[in-house]
Amino acid sequence: MTEPAIQRWAVQLEYDGRGLVGWQRQKSGLSVQALLEDAAFRLAGGRPVPSITAGRTDSGVHALAQVAHLDFPADAHFSSYSVREGLSYHLKPHAVVVLDAAPVSLDWSARFSATWRSYRYRILNRRTRPALAEGHVWHVKSPLDEHIMQQAANLLLGQHDFTSFRAVACQANSPIRTLDRLDITREGDEVVVFAKARSFLHHQVRNMVGTLKKVGTGAWEPDRVATALAARDRSAAGPTAPPDGLYLTGVGYDPDPFA
Amino acid sequence: MTEPAIQRWAVQLEYDGRGLVGWQRQKSGLSVQALLEDAAFRLAGGRPVPSITAGRTDSGVHALAQVAHLDFPADAHFSSYSVREGLSYHLKPHAVVVLDAAPVSLDWSARFSATWRSYRYRILNRRTRPALAEGHVWHVKSPLDEHIMQQAANLLLGQHDFTSFRAVACQANSPIRTLDRLDITREGDEVVVFAKARSFLHHQVRNMVGTLKKVGTGAWEPDRVATALAARDRSAAGPTAPPDGLYLTGVGYDPDPFA
Numbered sequence: 198m199t200e201p202a203i204q205r206w207a208v209q210l211e212y213d214g215r216g217l218v219g220w221q222r223q224k225s226g227l228s229v230q231a232l233l234e235d236a237a238f239r240l241a242g243g244r245p246v247p248s249i250t251a252g253r254t255d256s257g258v259h260a261l262a263q264v265a266h267l268d269f270p271a272d273a274h275f276s277s278y279s280v281r282e283g284l285s286y287h288l289k290p291h292a293v294v295v296l297d298a299a300p301v302s303l304d305w306s307a308r309f310s311a312t313w314r315s316y317r318y319r320i321l322n323r324r325t326r327p328a329l330a331e332g333h334v335w336h337v338k339s340p341l342d343e344h345i346m347q348q349a350a351n352l353l354l355g356q357h358d359f360t361s362f363r364a365v366a367c368q369a370n371s372p373i374r375t376l377d378r379l380d381i382t383r384e385g386d387e388v389v390v391f392a393k394a395r396s397f398l399h400h401q402v403r404n405m406v407g408t409l410k411k412v413g414t415g416a417w418e419p420d421r422v423a424t425a426l427a428a429r430d431r432s433a434a435g436p437t438a439p440p441d442g443l444y445l446t447g448v449g450y451d452p453d454p455f456a
Numbered sequence: 457m458t459e460p461a462i463q464r465w466a467v468q469l470e471y472d473g474r475g476l477v478g479w480q481r482q483k484s485g486l487s488v489q490a491l492l493e494d495a496a497f498r499l500a501g502g503r504p505v506p507s508i509t510a511g512r513t514d515s516g517v518h519a520l521a522q523v524a525h526l527d528f529p530a531d532a533h534f535s536s537y538s539v540r541e542g543l544s545y546h547l548k549p550h551a552v553v554v555l556d557a558a559p560v561s562l563d564w565s566a567r568f569s570a571t572w573r574s575y576r577y578r579i580l581n582r583r584t585r586p587a588l589a590e591g592h593v594w595h596v597k598s599p600l601d602e603h604i605m606q607q608a609a610n611l612l613l614g615q616h617d618f619t620s621f622r623a624v625a626c627q628a629n630s631p632i633r634t635l636d637r638l639d640i641t642r643e644g645d646e647v648v649v650f651a652k653a654r655s656f657l658h659h660q661v662r663n664m665v666g667t668l669k670k671v672g673t674g675a676w677e678p679d680r681v682a683t684a685l686a687a688r689d690r691s692a693a694g695p696t697a698p699p700d701g702l703y704l705t706g707v708g709y710d711p712d713p714f715a
Contacts, residue, residue, distance in 0.1 A: 213587050213588045292588070
């Protein structure tokens, strides 16, 4: 038996979405994928290292614990330490860092092995624009009632056809998803939406947040969210919330490669 | 009796210290004072509006709820709304905003009427550099023991001669201060120091944090903090922690003009 030609590494990433075009490599600007693969290319001594991610975040969206896998040449013989520190070094000065790295088998995929994804959405709910959190929150001036938002959020829990909350450009085969958690909490001036599911449709979290904001300000009755869901029509739900407030907070695997 | 020529307004400010030279007006760059007084100058129709602040924060230090007062010409006839929104408008695009404004009497001073100040200091305690909180935390790679830091912090509570924790350039008449709270807490990768006192000496919080970090990494025994305090010698305490992690979180008044 010969050694496999590839050594696959799972990496956990934190990044600031400001100034980035999102995960996916694009000609229009800096992407997390291009920055990560370029850093891996240098770490691998000038050989290409392709990546697959758990969540293709959009332009301006942040990550606290994104997961991707990288296929390094097998003769590289890295340690977790050298992958983490080496990639983080080559990622400088960009606002992308590798928090952890673990060797995984070739049948493990950052995308297909994931059993859940979680997101946090931060809304700064006050009159004055943000000074410290500019680009890191959605600034909503009208007072939001987080209790009534939670009532509406509960209508979205469970398995549904989420066509009304899916970007028109979404490429998923099925609009059916199972939403496990959608929690609304307030800490002072900040209203936070926490969402968890096996997977999400394109723009699903931002479309749910944009809709819940309508309910929170009193513009919509909570029941209208059930009507929007049943319509299976994007135009029946609320607008897409901006990317600034969205954070990919975690991706789950069983077993966890980083444990 | 004639109307006073001045109408004094208390304002509460949030700002991001990155890219600013601190509170005090300086030729070397943008200061909060210059930005605020320039905005007030425009709001007052081109007449000078001097300011006094509760805490002259250093370059790179942030504020969640700084307080200052502004002396407007009395014929301006502002409302709280027009002062807050007008100043915030003229402060654009800088990372300085006015959260609240209240009329105060001429014997009220943002500086001398303050009964306490509170600060938070954020330490990111992990191997990898910050991606999302760059400029907003002190990055300390060595593991910190927050319990042993709290033990050492307790030795600084109460009334002491804080000469060892005072900047050499500090202009206060007396080095005696009463430290009411110095709490060390951990939330995941972040160690947070909360400090509260009637007033602080120049660099006192940053010098206490730099010293507690020595204890937290195990480089210093907790008792060495008592020895450093007793020495009344700046060189006996630890180094000055960087400004990045420091936030002025509140200033107290009795009664509270913003209540």
